[in-house]
Amino acid sequence: MAACAEIPRQPAAEPVLGPAVQRFTAEGRISLRQGDRRDHLRFSWDHAPGYDLVLLMSPLGQGLAELTRDAAGARLVQPNQAPVGADSLAQLVQRTFNAPVPLDAMAEWLRGARPDLSGEIDGWTVLVTDTSPSGGRRLLRVMEARRDGVEFTLIVDDWDVRE
DSSP states (O other): OOOGGGGOOOOOOOOOBBBSSSSEEEEEEEEEETTTTEEEEEEEEETTTTEEEEEETTTTTTTTEEEEEHHHHHHHHOOTSEEEEEEHHHHHHHHSSSSOOOHHHHHHEEEEEEEEEEEEEETTTEEEEEEEEEEEEEEEEEEEEEEETEEEEEEEEEEEEEE
């Protein structure tokens, strides 16, 4: 009888993100909801130490905004508008959407430097609901963030990790 007994199973370990990558390009979709306002965008994010380039596009691919960050600060370029400077990418996104989005901190989750699948940053509650394996590491696939009636979802459809 003992030979037929079922061996108790250990619960699967929760996957964590990482190890951290230094350079990546991620492409995907963003959903931002604040009250009755809903924005749906595509994005392409090129990240390297000390540098970010985030392209925001309509769902059909029309360029809406180019955000860059480097040692000189952060800049926003939009069609038919003068470039705008700021201290951070988050300030520029706030200006673009009239909604705070923790874009600077999200780079840390995207690159796997924050291994936890949930946490809080600048008052935002962040939950990573899906990950994908890539070259011996786990990368973020779906992230949800909420704060003060604003809901932000980021879905990565394609990764290019460069070391």
